[in-house]
Amino acid sequence: MRVFDRLAKACLIAGVMLSPLVAQAADEDPWEGVNRVIFRFNDTVDTYAFKPLAQGYQYITPQFVEDGIHNFFRNIGDVGNFANDVLQAKPRAAGIDVTRVIFNTTFGVLGFIDVGTRMGLQRNDEDFGQTLGKWGVGSGPYVMLPLLGPSTVRDAIAKYPDSYTQPYPYMDDMSLRNSVFGLNMVDTRASLLSAEKLINGDKYIFIRNAYLQNREFKVKDGKVVDDF
Template sequence: MKINKILISIVMVLSLSSCNNVEKIEESDYRGRNIEFTEITEQDAKDTKFLAIYDPVEPFNRRMYYFNYYLDKYFLIPVVNTYEFVTPTPLQKGVNNFFNNFQNVSTFANSILQFKLGKAAVTALRFGVNSTVGILGLFDVATDIGLPKTYEDLGLTLAYYGVGNGPYLVLPGYGPTNLRDITGKAVGGVLIYEADIYHPLDFRADGIEGGSLYAINTRKNTKSFRYYGTGTPFEYEYVRFFYTTYRDILKDND
């Protein structure tokens, strides 16, 4: 059954958090080093704007941040490096275009729910052009003819109707989010899974195989970010603030 595949995927992700032999990186490891805080200072970290974010499960979140560092360093980044080494660059670009095109389904639905009809129309045209002329989105023909990429998701739709962020969360393998956004992601993922828009091709872009490729492609496109890559003991606060700010900007973007 489809729902069983979804549950298997969720269990596989959550099982990562059960690894109890993960070595911690304590903040004291950083405080003892000669570091110049060029991006965020201790005074910045004490500033209200950095501390005002609702984070009631901060001890758990910090543990997940530590865990994600090791998962990233010893698993995800090596997998991405291998993918880049064995996969021709044009094919990598095609995979990225394909998943960007698939995202149009969610963007279209959520644009309708938010009554952003202009954005919905552009998104529908993008999906139609790239799915046909662009061969299922492997080629981004729509951008070349002046149809800009748009983005919406269910988390942003919930925000549109006044649902607050909820508590900040750092999830194993997933990274920074909040209760509203991860709820929207989960519900939206199930709905798109059930829609099964590529059923005639016997391919699930959001199934286990497609989901794995999606994760690799996503990490490849965010490879410039590395856990504990800033060299500051306040990186946790830094990432928390900028994730929240980024989502607020998306929420306010028409």
């Protein structure tokens, strides 16, 4: 299929770019000074643009419509989950995710209804950064990406292959592509509004630590060593 051909080429490019990083041991956040500057920029844009849009969207959108839109984008995300299940040699997870896509797209009306979860098919959450981590590629230093938020060098580069499991590269109508992308961004931001209440202390450090711990948990499939 076209998506897997393009994903394979993108994976090869990402692997070549990441090869020098595998042997490089680095502190988690050696670029903190620059990262904080980018974080402040992102936080300002979020405060005056993304967050108000998300709040307005959540305010005017009926809950069942918001849930349907969220399910729709999660269904698209299951394509990437399936691709990375295969790349990580996880046949059971791959079977679950491809079944979810089929059932949700058909019986769930293009994914607006999450029938897969109701049938007991629990969604996996995989991406190419986790795939690289699965096969031993180190995360590299923490990096704050403009507008995109927290990441690591490995995960930032992995966004390129992951982009080919999204519909945007295959949409020729620019206005439609931008509208769908924008709606996805607003939906994602709206889903994070409630999580902001958990942030305390230095916001930069809180987000950095939460991101790095969450990524380690996902790469190791929850098999992490408790430091305490």
